[in-house]
Amino acid sequence: MRIAQILFSQGFGNRRVCVGLLQLGLVRVGGRVVGDPHEDFEPEGLAFEVDGQPWLYQARALLMLHKPAGCECSQKPRHHPSVLSLLPPPLRTRGVQPVGRLDEDTTGLLLLTDDGALIHRLTSPKHHVPKVYEVGCKHPVDDAQLARLLAGVVLDDDPAPVRAAAAERTGENSLALTLTEGKYHQVKRMLAAVGNRVETLHRSRFGGLSLGDLAPGRWRWVELNDHRLKPVGWCDTD
Numbered sequence: 027m028r029i030a031q032i033l034f035s036q037g038f039g040n041r042r043v044c045v046g047l048l049q050l051g052l053v054r055v056g057g058r059v060v061g062d063p064h065e066d067f068e069p070e071g072l073a074f075e076v077d078g079q080p081w082l083y084q085a086r087a088l089l090m091l092h093k094p095a096g097c098e099c100s101q102k103p104r105h106h107p108s109v110l111s112l113l114p115p116p117l118r119t120r121g122v123q124p125v126g127r128l129d130e131d132t133t134g135l136l137l138l139t140d141d142g143a144l145i146h147r148l149t150s151p152k153h154h155v156p157k158v159y160e161v162g163c164k165h166p167v168d169d170a171q172l173a174r175l176l177a178g179v180v181l182d183d184d185p186a187p188v189r190a191a192a193a194e195r196t197g198e199n200s201l202a203l204t205l206t207e208g209k210y211h212q213v214k215r216m217l218a219a220v221g222n223r224v225e226t227l228h229r230s231r232f233g234g235l236s237l238g239d240l241a242p243g244r245w246r247w248v249e250l251n252d253h254r255l256k257p258v259g260w261c262d263t264d
């Protein structure tokens with residue numbers, strides 16, 4: 027694929043901007059400045075730099091972000107900055123969107139992609155992708171609450187009960203809750219339904235993925251092979 031087309035596909039701007047980046051000597055492959063927009067490269071696995079920023083070619087953008095508190099998952103945020111403001115411009119140009127939403131005060135693992143079909147697949151309750159939430163509660167968590175969360179509670183917008191796939195106490199006032207669907211404010215409403223109240227909420231796992239050492243506000247590429255999500259061993263720069 028021509029290098030100008032590679033830059034364009036990765037979100038570095040329209041074709042004229044990408045040709046300009048090359049002509050200005052701002053693009054390097056393997057440390058060598060590439061100035062000819064027509065030079066061909068095998069895109070799969072290609073690592074390159076644009077104005078000093080390392081980049082890895084990805085046919086589809088799929089990444090995880092350690093969402094900090096105080097940002098909204100909406101593209102048109104109302105009260106706080108969007109999570110998209112934490113990503114470099116090429117990802118925003120590619121139109122990545124959160125896979126489901128976390129509340130403004132929820133922290134943790136947020137997946138984002140530019141693949142609409144994948145968003146549908148990962149958020150559909152039919153596919154039962156487990157998500158683990160670490161929940162801090164106002165009141166002590168007791169066995170009766172755990173049993174009710176596992177048996178199913180009825181929320182105000184649907185008569186069908188929603189069940190946790192797993193619910194384990196992790197401290198006097200805390201639990202780890204595994205859900206396979208993603209209804210609006212689901213954890214908060216489920217805890218309210220059993221007479222408790224969520225004070226802190228952190229998503230620690232999404233499918234087989236966990237945050238590892240990814241710091242709040244940072245992101246990392248993710249790959250999907252045979253329905254398994256796996257971080258790519260390459261991290262963003264400052």
Ligand code: URA
Pocket residue numbers: 127128129130132210211212213214215227
């Ligand atoms: N459930 C909630 O209540 N809030 C979140 O952010 C995620 C799940």
